[in-house]
Amino acid sequence: MADTAVQAITHRRVLKIAIPIVLANITVPILGAVDTGVVGQMGQAAPIGAVGVGAVILSALYWVFGFLRMGTTGLTSQAHGAGCRGEVAAMLTRALMVAGVAGAAVIALQVPLFWAAFQLAPASAEVESLAQDYLSIRVWSAPAIIALYGVTGWLIALERTRAVLAVQVAMNGLNIALDVWFVLGLGWGVEGVAFATFIAEWSGLALALWLCREAFAVPAWRDWVRVFDRPALKRMAQVNSDILLRSLMLQGIFVSFLFLGAGFGDVTLAANQVLLQFLQITAYALDGFAFAAEALVGQAVGRSQVARLRRAALLSSGWGLISVIGLALAFGLLGPAIIDLMAKNQPVQETARLYLPWMVVAPVFGLASYMLDGIFIGATRTRDMRNMMALSLAAYVAAVALLLPALGNHGLWAALLVSFTARAVTLGLRYPALERAVAQAPSSV
Numbered sequence: 001m002a003d004t005a006v007q008a009i010t011h012r013r014v015l016k017i018a019i020p021i022v023l024a025n026i027t028v029p030i031l032g033a034v035d036t037g038v039v040g041q042m043g044q045a046a047p048i049g050a051v052g053v054g055a056v057i058l059s060a061l062y063w064v065f066g067f068l069r070m071g072t073t074g075l076t077s078q079a080h081g082a083g084c085r086g087e088v089a090a091m092l093t094r095a096l097m098v099a100g101v102a103g104a105a106v107i108a109l110q111v112p113l114f115w116a117a118f119q120l121a122p123a124s125a126e127v128e129s130l131a132q133d134y135l136s137i138r139v140w141s142a143p144a145i146i147a148l149y150g151v152t153g154w155l156i157a158l159e160r161t162r163a164v165l166a167v168q169v170a171m172n173g174l175n176i177a178l179d180v181w182f183v184l185g186l187g188w189g190v191e192g193v194a195f196a197t198f199i200a201e202w203s204g205l206a207l208a209l210w211l212c213r214e215a216f217a218v219p220a221w222r223d224w225v226r227v228f229d230r231p232a233l234k235r236m237a238q239v240n241s242d243i244l245l246r247s248l249m250l251q252g253i254f255v256s257f258l259f260l261g262a263g264f265g266d267v268t269l270a271a272n273q274v275l276l277q278f279l280q281i282t283a284y285a286l287d288g289f290a291f292a293a294e295a296l297v298g299q300a301v302g303r304s305q306v307a308r309l310r311r312a313a314l315l316s317s318g319w320g321l322i323s324v325i326g327l328a329l330a331f332g333l334l335g336p337a338i339i340d341l342m343a344k345n346q347p348v349q350e351t352a353r354l355y356l357p358w359m360v361v362a363p364v365f366g367l368a369s370y371m372l373d374g375i376f377i378g379a380t381r382t383r384d385m386r387n388m389m390a391l392s393l394a395a396y397v398a399a400v401a402l403l404l405p406a407l408g409n410h411g412l413w414a415a416l417l418v419s420f421t422a423r424a425v426t427l428g429l430r431y432p433a434l435e436r437a438v439a440q441a442p443s444s445v
Contacts, residue, residue: 009296009311014319017156017295018288020165025284027172034176038183039193047190050130054194057117057131058138063251065102065146067243068095072153073294074380075236080158081302086220087232088158092212093221094236095150103143110139130190137194141201148201151208154215156291157298163211171204235380242382246389253396253419257412260400264409271351272409274342278335278359282327282366289320290374297378304441309379309434317371324363332360358413365417368424376427379434388426395422 007013032055039047072095079087106113114135118128148167155163175196182192215221226232254276261272296312331338339352376385396419403411 009308009315011315011319013159014289014292014296014315017159017161017292018316018319020161021156021288021291022285024161024165024168025287027168028284031172031175034179038179039190041184046124046126046130049124049127050134050190051193053127054131054134054138054190057114057135060117061106061113062142062145062149063247064244065099065149066247067240068098068102068146069149069153069156070243070294070377071236071240071380071382072150073157073291074298074377074382075239076154076157077295077298077378078302078380081299083302085218086223086226089215089218089221090223090226090229090232092151092154092215093227094233095154096147097227098240099147099150100143103146106142106146107139110135134190134194137191138197141198144201144205147205148208151205151212154212155208157295159295160211161288161291163208167204167208167211170207171200174203175200239380239382242386243377246382246386249389249393253393253416256400257416260404260412261409267345267347267351268409270343270345270348271355272412274339274348274352275355275359277342278331278338279362279366282324282363283370285323285327286320286363286367286370289316289323290370292316292319293371293374294378297375298380299378301379301438301441304438306435306439309438312378313371313375316374317367320367320371324367327363328360331356331363335359355409355413358410358417362417362420365424366420368428369420372424372427372431375431376434379438381430381434381437384427384430384434388423388430391426392419392422395419 039051072091076088076091079091114132118131122128152164152167155161178196178199179193182188182196186192188195220226258269258272258276262269293313293316296316297309300306300308300312335356336353339349339356343349343352373385376382396415399415399418400412403414405411407414
């Protein structure tokens with residue numbers, strides 16, 4: 001494991017971390033499109049719906065374990081910054097153990113979990129039957145996909161984002177190839193898509209672990225006294241639980257946004273769903289720079305160096321600002337064409353264009369919240385993240401109550417941007433305390 005923590009923080013270093021993450025994110029929607037496309041060749045509606053429903057259920061379920069990616073990045077980057085190679089290796093072992101337990105729990109509880117999912121989002125009997133077939137295969141890769149969260153976080157902490165890109169390209173490339181073979185070549189239908197993903201996810205984990213082989217050359221990865229160190233486990237549990245609660249509140253904002261939008265009719269709901277894809281693009285673009293902040297800030301905190309922390313925050317945020325300006329311009333100029341490409345229904349197109357200006361300003365409003373999330377994750381100031389998200393949720397609820405009756409769907413979009421702004425302002429107010437804590441911490445190097 002190269003000691004990158006002592007190297008100067010430069011623009012080139014930030015980009016070296018960020019660009020592979022942005023490229024890796026591009027592969028995700030491509031895979032979803034291929035999954036839908038190969039099943040669509042069967043000429044029936046039910047298989048398409050089954051794959052879509054099954055994928056959404058698993059995505060929502062696995063999303064709960066996203067804390068493992070973020071928590072592992074923050075804790076590992078700090079250990080790396082402090083020069084504690086043994087703790088870096090032990091963190092990988094702990095992440096894999098958490099993933100193993102979580103994956104086993106998902107497999108064991110699959111029947112009630114999937115039953116509850118279909119109660120919340122019922123479909124036709126044919127779609128549910130095919131989706132059950134899909135889920136019953138894919139659920140067996142739960143330990144692999146959750147473990148990949150932890151391994152990805154560990155690699156990001158060490159600035160090895162090219163390895164993350166390699167895993168995503170290899171895993172999704174294999175998935176696409178197997179999709180075509182199993183569905184179009186062998187005629188396995190929905191089960192073929194599930195088997196393709198199952199094989200690809202376990203293969204992706206195997207490649208990721210091979211790319212982490214340097215950690216397994218350090219005896220500390222199996223030093224069980226260190227791995228099960230009570231203070232380290234307690235800190236990991238606290239960090240991860242704070243992130244989980246913060247993420248649940250954030251998800252609550254977006255879920256309520258969709259439900260409230262549904263109250264304005266099917267056309268407005270569809271238009272909102274189209275425009276949310278613009279936010280998804282923004283998230284994909286900013287992930288790279290937020291992840292760079294996580295790694296570099298975490299290393300600075302591990303070294304108790306405020307100047308490095310500040311430089312990491314400023315450089316990564318500066319590149320994030322350049323990105324959001326580009327996105328805002330692109331959405332303003334190309335937004336109508338993108339809408340027409342995504343939705344063929346004319347009323348939906350016209351409604352989406354009506355609310356498009358919110359998407360032009362959304363990246364700018366969201367920048368500070370995205371970047372501060374990365375900074376606070378790297379510093380493992382997760383209690384602040386949890387508490388400030390609670391305040392942001394309260395601001396969103398108040399904005400909905402005030403703006404929705406007067407402005408309708410415009411008020412709903414305004415309330416969403418209020419939540420972004422509240423998150424940015426509240427975390428920004430906590431940033432000086434973060435610097436003071438780092439300045440007062442004893443140097444680890």
